[in-house]
Amino acid sequence: MTETQEALLLASASPRRRQILTRLHLPFTVAVAPIDEDQVQQHYHGPAEGLAQWTAAHKALATSTLPEAENRIVVTADTTVLLDDEILGKPRDEEHARELLRSLRGRWHRVVTGVVVSRKISGELTLYGASRSTPVLMRSYTDEEIDAYIASGDPMDKAGAYGIQNPEFQPTERINGCYLNVVGLPLCTLAELLEKFGIHTTETICTDPAGVCCPWSEQCLK
Numbered sequence: 001m002t003e004t005q006e007a008l009l010l011a012s013a014s015p016r017r018r019q020i021l022t023r024l025h026l027p028f029t030v031a032v033a034p035i036d037e038d039q040v041q042q043h044y045h046g047p048a049e050g051l052a053q054w055t056a057a058h059k060a061l062a063t064s065t066l067p068e069a070e071n072r073i074v075v076t077a078d079t080t081v082l083l084d085d086e087i088l089g090k091p092r093d094e095e096h097a098r099e100l101l102r103s104l105r106g107r108w109h110r111v112v113t114g115v116v117v118s119r120k121i122s123g124e125l126t127l128y129g130a131s132r133s134t135p136v137l138m139r140s141y142t143d144e145e146i147d148a149y150i151a152s153g154d155p156m157d158k159a160g161a162y163g164i165q166n167p168e169f170q171p172t173e174r175i176n177g178c179y180l181n182v183v184g185l186p187l188c189t190l191a192e193l194l195e196k197f198g199i200h201t202t203e204t205i206c207t208d209p210a211g212v213c214c215p216w217s218e219q220c221l222k
């Protein structure tokens, strides 16, 4: 294990991202990016596909102000759900969750995760970012299933009000590409970005832009 590998900091409150990152077998610690995501996103006026990477970059900027980020390689990410060109964020309340789940029912949409890897040394911040988009088809779940899922509380902290990994609701019918991208941290993309700071993972890195060959996709979170 090198000194660089010990220096990884995941700036995320998401338990899914923590769990996924352990699969790279790189030691890391966790902090929460000191950012008001809603406020930051109000200043974004670019294409919908770019919002996730832009937000992940802002999480990196905010994290770089934390003393524990100095000299560390910081990983940040953001996941957005796009229905046509409409951005579906996390639900405001249960009624909003119901609305989002109904609008997604039986429809193809895209889940975009932006990943940023950054490091601040002596006040100078270096930042690399990328994003991946995964088309997802929802199954035609019933209103009763929606109500039961909302009652479980699971949708409330998730973009688009659903977790593809939920074992009871199992909201999706098909997915074209990277499963871990939908859950919130595409490991192939992250591994490529970590390479730029000289951090190598022992696993094969996926070279398929669609992420279909992702070496981790068979071990998805179920």
Ligand SMILES: Cc1cn([C@H]2C[C@H](O)[C@@H](COP(=O)(O)OP(=O)(O)OP(=O)(O)O)O2)c(=O)[nH]c1=O
Binding pocket: 011, 012, 013, 014, 015, 016, 017, 032, 033, 037, 077, 078, 079, 080, 081, 090, 111, 157, 158, 159, 160, 162, 163, 164, 165, 182, 183, 184
């Ligand atoms: C679409 C989808 C999203 N999600 C989650 C991933 C993210 O945690 C969340 C999207 O919100 P994010 O703002 O990307 O992440 P977060 O607020 O949970 O954590 P942090 O910003 O501190 O890193 O939705 C799933 O777990 N499963 C899914 O199928």
